[in-house]
Amino acid sequence: MRYDWMDEYLMKKRAVTKDLQAEWNWIRYKIGDRMFAAILLDDNDNKPVYINLKLEPAEGEFLRGQYSDIIPGYYSDKRCWNSVMPDGEVPDELLRGLLDKSYRLVLRGFSKKKQREILGLSVCGTDCSACYCRDMCAGCNEACGKVFHMPEGQACPIYACCVGKHRYATCAECADMPCDLWRAARDPSYSDEAFEASIAERMGNLQGV
Numbered sequence: 001m002r003y004d005w006m007d008e009y010l011m012k013k014r015a016v017t018k019d020l021q022a023e024w025n026w027i028r029y030k031i032g033d034r035m036f037a038a039i040l041l042d043d044n045d046n047k048p049v050y051i052n053l054k055l056e057p058a059e060g061e062f063l064r065g066q067y068s069d070i071i072p073g074y075y076s077d078k079r080c081w082n083s084v085m086p087d088g089e090v091p092d093e094l095l096r097g098l099l100d101k102s103y104r105l106v107l108r109g110f111s112k113k114k115q116r117e118i119l120g121l122s123v124c125g126t127d128c129s130a131c132y133c134r135d136m137c138a139g140c141n142e143a144c145g146k147v148f149h150m151p152e153g154q155a156c157p158i159y160a161c162c163v164g165k166h167r168y169a170t171c172a173e174c175a176d177m178p179c180d181l182w183r184a185a186r187d188p189s190y191s192d193e194a195f196e197a198s199i200a201e202r203m204g205n206l207q208g209v
Contacts, residue, residue, distance in 0.1 A: 001039075001048040001086040003095060010037060013103055014208055015118050024075070026052075032118045036106035037099055039086070040074060048086040050074045051095075053102040055082055063098075107209070112169035116141045119209060123162040123170050124182060125202030157181050172206035 027039040040050040069088025073081025122140035145159025171177045
């Protein structure tokens with residue numbers, strides 16, 4: 001297979017797991033419990049025969065008209081799934097972009113709260129498993145933004161804006177990220193340098209999704 005970077009690329013995506021569906025002989029890449037990409041292997045010698053990924057129907061139809069190496073999804077719902085020849089002429093950068101779209105499309109099929117749970121991120125991109133407050137905080141998602149450092153019964157203003165006002169899954173959906181609310185909710189224990197580093201880290205977590 002010419003796309004020998006694919007496994008490493010996909011496994012670096014947040015919350016991705018993979019397994020081998022032995023009955024089909026497919027290597028499946030999942031977000032949550034749902035497949036967003038697969039490498040279909042030949043039953044005889046385990047060589048890749050197709051790469052399956054999901055796209056919006058109109059985009060899939062357009063691309064199949066542009067590239068002979070993209071066909072309706074093999075053994076899949078042909079309206080949404082597409083198969084890419086593993087040794088064809090689809091450019092690497094295009095395939096990376098299509099895999100990114102498939103990942104996001106399947107992720108966004110979950111409820112917004114479930115998306116945050118799967119990713120392990122708060123609305124502002126904090127990795128709850130790595131947060132120094134995890135021993136004293138139930139978590140942004142679990143507490144519906146009413147985290148320990150806010151007045152009782154009151155949600156963090158970032159959460160209130162993102163979820164309550166705009167109905168976003170995370171701040172990544174907002175063109176103003178990071179907005180003034182991010183700076184207003186600054187942890188006072190952070191130095192200027194540490195605070196800017198935390199913003200960069202959180203943005204990186206969200207932009208990688």
